[in-house]
Amino acid sequence: MNAALAAVAFAPGLAVGSFVNVVAARLPLRRSVVHPRSACMSCGSELAWYDNVPLLSYALLRGRCRSCGVRISLLYPAVELATALLVVGCFVRFGLSGRAVVAAFFCVVLVAISAIDLIHRIIPNRIVVPAAALVLVAQTALRPSPEWALASLGAALFLFVAALAYPAGMGMGDVKLALLMGAALGRSVSVAMMAGMLAALVPSLYLLARHGGAARKMAIPFGPFLALGSVVALFAGGSLLHAYWVLFGH
Ligand SMILES: [Zn+2]
Numbered sequence: 001m002n003a004a005l006a007a008v009a010f011a012p013g014l015a016v017g018s019f020v021n022v023v024a025a026r027l028p029l030r031r032s033v034v035h036p037r038s039a040c041m042s043c044g045s046e047l048a049w050y051d052n053v054p055l056l057s058y059a060l061l062r063g064r065c066r067s068c069g070v071r072i073s074l075l076y077p078a079v080e081l082a083t084a085l086l087v088v089g090c091f092v093r094f095g096l097s098g099r100a101v102v103a104a105f106f107c108v109v110l111v112a113i114s115a116i117d118l119i120h121r122i123i124p125n126r127i128v129v130p131a132a133a134l135v136l137v138a139q140t141a142l143r144p145s146p147e148w149a150l151a152s153l154g155a156a157l158f159l160f161v162a163a164l165a166y167p168a169g170m171g172m173g174d175v176k177l178a179l180l181m182g183a184a185l186g187r188s189v190s191v192a193m194m195a196g197m198l199a200a201l202v203p204s205l206y207l208l209a210r211h212g213g214a215a216r217k218m219a220i221p222f223g224p225f226l227a228l229g230s231v232v233a234l235f236a237g238g239s240l241l242h243a244y245w246v247l248f249g250h
Pocket of ligand 1: 040041042043044045065066067068069070
C-alpha cells in the first residue's frame, strides 16, 4: 500500500519541485511564475518541453544549456529531487490523510524557502506568512489544540530574541519561518530548532577554521538549516522528544 503510494506520489512531487524552481527564481524578482516559459538565465533562449523535464533533462544535457552551453546550477535538480522525496516521505509516513497533505505542503514550502534563501539571501514574506497562516488553520482544524498556535508563537519569540542578540546571523525572515515551523510541528518544533542550530554549526566552524576572526562577518543563510531541522523534527520529532525525556526528564 505504502510502496504504491510512494510510486504514485513521486512524479507529481517532481512536477511540484520543478514549479518550486520557477518560484525560487522569479518570485523574489517580482516576476510572474506562470508567464513567460522558462528560459536559459544566460542566453535567454526558451526551453523546449523536453529540456524542462525534471531530473531527466538535467542528466541528458549533462547540466549545460543546449543553446549556449552555460552550466546549469545543480540546485535545480536538487530542488526537484528533494521536493519529490519529501512529498513521497510524507505520504509514506502519515498515510493518505489530511496530516500527510499538510506535512507535504510544509515540506514544499521549506524547499522553496531554502532555495530562495540560498540564491537571494532572503525569506520572502509573500511565501512564509500565508503559509504559516494556512498551516496553523489546517493543523488546528485537523487536530484541535492550542499546541499549534503556542508552538508557533513560542518558536518565533525564541528566534526573535536570538536575532536581537546576534543580528548578523539571523533575520526577521527566520523569525517568520519559525512561525510556520511551530504551526506545522507543534511541540516538536524544539527538536527542529535544536537540529537546525547543530547543523548550522558545521559550516560556521568550517568558516571559523578557514578564515579565523573574519568569519564572524560572513553570515551564512540560516533558513536552509532551519528547514533541515524541520524535516528531522517532522519525521522523527516524536521519537527524539521521547528519547530526550527518557534520558533527561527524570
Ligand atoms: Zn543558454
